[in-house]
Amino acid sequence: MPRRQPIRRAQESQPLDAETIAKRTKRHLDELERSNYAEPSGSYHGMDEDDQAGKSAKGRARQTVSDKRQLSGPSAKRKKANMNIRTAILYRKNFATLIEESGLTNISSSIPTYLTAAAAPPKEPTRPLCTVCGYWGNYKCKKCAMPFCGLDCRSVHDETRCERRVI
Amino acid sequence: MRRAPVIVLDNGASTIKVGVTTSSKDVRIVPNAIVRSKGDKTAYFGHEFDACKDFSSLHFRLPFERGYLVDWDAQKAIWDGIFSDQVLNIDTAETSLLITEPYFNLPNIQEVYDQFVFEEYEFQSYFCSTPAALIPHGRLFSAPGLPNPECMIVVDAGFSFTHIVPIMGGVVIWSAVKRIDVGGKLLTNHLKELISFRQWNMMEETYIVNEVKEKCCYVSTQFSADLETCRADKSRNTIVQEYVLPDFSRNRHGYIRQPDALPVDGEQILYMGNERFSIPEVLFCPDRIGLHQAGLGEAIVQSINLLPEDLHGMFWANIGLIGGGTMFPGFVARLMAELRPRAPADCEIKIYESNNATTEAYHSAMALATTSALTNLAVTRAEYLEGGSGYCRRKFGTDYERAGNEERARTPPASVPAKARSRTVSAMKRR
Ligand SMILES: [Zn+2]
Numbered sequence: 146m147p148r149r150q151p152i153r154r155a156q157e158s159q160p161l162d163a164e165t166i167a168k169r170t171k172r173h174l175d176e177l178e179r180s181n182y183a184e185p186s187g188s189y190h191g192m193d194e195d196d197q198a199g200k201s202a203k204g205r206a207r208q209t210v211s212d213k214r215q216l217s218g219p220s221a222k223r224k225k226a227n228m229n230i231r232t233a234i235l236y237r238k239n240f241a242t243l244i245e246e247s248g249l250t251n252i253s254s255s256i257p258t259y260l261t262a263a264a265a266p267p268k269e270p271t272r273p274l275c276t277v278c279g280y281w282g283n284y285k286c287k288k289c290a291m292p293f294c295g296l297d298c299r300s301v302h303d304e305t306r307c308e309r310r311v312i
Numbered sequence: 313m314r315r316a317p318v319i320v321l322d323n324g325a326s327t328i329k330v331g332v333t334t335s336s337k338d339v340r341i342v343p344n345a346i347v348r349s350k351g352d353k354t355a356y357f358g359h360e361f362d363a364c365k366d367f368s369s370l371h372f373r374l375p376f377e378r379g380y381l382v383d384w385d386a387q388k389a390i391w392d393g394i395f396s397d398q399v400l401n402i403d404t405a406e407t408s409l410l411i412t413e414p415y416f417n418l419p420n421i422q423e424v425y426d427q428f429v430f431e432e433y434e435f436q437s438y439f440c441s442t443p444a445a446l447i448p449h450g451r452l453f454s455a456p457g458l459p460n461p462e463c464m465i466v467v468d469a470g471f472s473f474t475h476i477v478p479i480m481g482g483v484v485i486w487s488a489v490k491r492i493d494v495g496g497k498l499l500t501n502h503l504k505e506l507i508s509f510r511q512w513n514m515m516e517e518t519y520i521v522n523e524v525k526e527k528c529c530y531v532s533t534q535f536s537a538d539l540e541t542c543r544a545d546k547s548r549n550t551i552v553q554e555y556v557l558p559d560f561s562r563n564r565h566g567y568i569r570q571p572d573a574l575p576v577d578g579e580q581i582l583y584m585g586n587e588r589f590s591i592p593e594v595l596f597c598p599d600r601i602g603l604h605q606a607g608l609g610e611a612i613v614q615s616i617n618l619l620p621e622d623l624h625g626m627f628w629a630n631i632g633l634i635g636g637g638t639m640f641p642g643f644v645a646r647l648m649a650e651l652r653p654r655a656p657a658d659c660e661i662k663i664y665e666s667n668n669a670t671t672e673a674y675h676s677a678m679a680l681a682t683t684s685a686l687t688n689l690a691v692t693r694a695e696y697l698e699g700g701s702g703y704c705r706r707k708f709g710t711d712y713e714r715a716g717n718e719e720r721a722r723t724p725p726a727s728v729p730a731k732a733r734s735r736t737v738s739a740m741k742r743r
């Protein structure tokens with residue numbers, strides 16, 4: 146017992162700082178936006194084999210799916226797509242890039258846009274839930290600040306996910 | 313002059329709701345995704361997903377990211393299928409289009425919409441609107457013998473986010489629109505995490521977990537008490553459900569087991585306890601997952617506070633719900649419980665529900681498309697060829713006029729040809 150104390154104290158004296166926790170939360174929120182778990186959010190290399198081939202070909206040759214469909218009907222293609230359409234199809238930009246290129250960041254914030262429309266933070270903070278079982282999380286892990294409800298859940302937390310990002 | 317048929321296309325980030333004015337067929341709901349099934353060894357484009365048999369570990373390629381259209385290759389592949397003889401069997405060049413776009417769509421993305429509509433599909437004319445702005449044309453707020461209210465708030469809880477959209481005299485008040493970055497996608501992914509940590513690893517099973525969410529989840533009106541109930545031992549826990557996970561090798565979907573049913577060999581059971589209500593709860597307390605935005609009740613108040621004070625009462629009395637996220641059981645009761653204490657005591661609060669919140673905007677759009685009013689709102693192909701995207705923005709921009717008034721007064725109207733102008737900036741003036 147006395148032997149273990151110093152180690153414990155050493156651990157507890159280095160809690161994650163607010164910035165690290167904020168980063169962890171941000172990463173988690175990004176993960177909640179993923180369309181598929183096994184790839185980073187925003188990745189579009191969905192059609193794996195084809196896309197891998199497309200990328201490896203000197204990084205230039207881009208594979209598309211829309212021009213390979215065998216469709217019939219009165220709208221079936223009469224002519225080749227023009228430059229605007231080909232550009233849109235070949236060069237996918239992620240949302241962050243599109244925001245950057247939209248010019249929205251340079252205009253007056255009195256004009257309502259995507260950037261101004263997010264709901265303001267709540268007046269009252271929300272009571273946290275135990276990250277292990279989902280009951281009220283009245284205690285916080287001293288190392289990583291994640292809430293837990295009691296001793297049982299704390300030990301599960303310590304063994305499985307302490308300092309990891311999952312909420 | 314005969315009016316061309318109109319394709320009504322509510323282009324959601326999760327599903328497309330589509331139909332034609334000249335057809336008697338009901339709305340067609342098409343996944344807005346290219347879905348690859350390992351089990352079926354096939355990739356399904358949009359409507360082809362109907363043929364999917366093995367729903368395990370599906371891979372999704374979605375044209376939308378964070379609620380906005382970014383992958384035009386995927387989107388075109390899905391649209392092409394819809395216009396082909398497999399679905400609508402229609403010549404786009406002989407047709408007009410009414411399509412929805414996201415709230416606060418980016419000007420540089422809007423430009424690509426215009427290009428696809430006129431340069432690729434060669435529609436005769438088109439009108440682009442946000443889903444909420446179509447609601448005044450529909451029946452969500454309809455009361456017997458009364459016209460639609462002049463002031464309304466449309467809450468649209470979608471796949472990517474939730475918007476609170478005040479509308480006055482048919483015009484969206486953009487300066488008071490509020491967004492909460494919680495939508496169906498986030499809720500499903502959050503449920504995936506909880507299940508995977510507590511019971512079964514289902515991180516790759518978006519489709520299955522989404523089904524669990526739709527079948528089991530509800531919005532609690534007594535969160536604290538429900539949490540306690542879920543802590544109680546099994547015999548007294550009236551909330552927990554046993555969800556029998558699907559077995560696609562036997563062509564069996566997942567289902568909730570009846571409380572008295574006997575277990576079957578080889579079944580995999582997922583216990584849904586406090587997950588049933590703590591998932592939709594995120595829309596009412598986004599703070600809990602670290603998203604520092606007000607919950608739905610408080611965000612509605614934030615929106616109303618930005619509206620003319622003498623009209624507040626009319627907005628409180630006309631709140632309508634659209635989007636799949638509003639369809640959880642208990643949603644209306646909970647929203648009412650959130651709003652009542654926040655509203656002036658003498659003020660009437662009324663919440664309007666749809667029979668099908670997912671297709672409400674589609675049906676409102678269809679109502680508009682069958683009237684001649686659409687002709688005045690739409691941009692023709694000739695007008696686009698003459699005036700470019702700038703013309704489309706100005707014409708569709710009527711919705712934004714109120715919000716953009718002061719800005720407009722300071723900025724002289726653009727006289728430079730659309731092509732030469734920086735469209736990105738000029739398109740913003742309307743706001
Ligand atoms: Zn716990």
Ligand SMILES: [Zn+2]
Binds near residue numbers: 287288
């Ligand atoms: Zn910890």
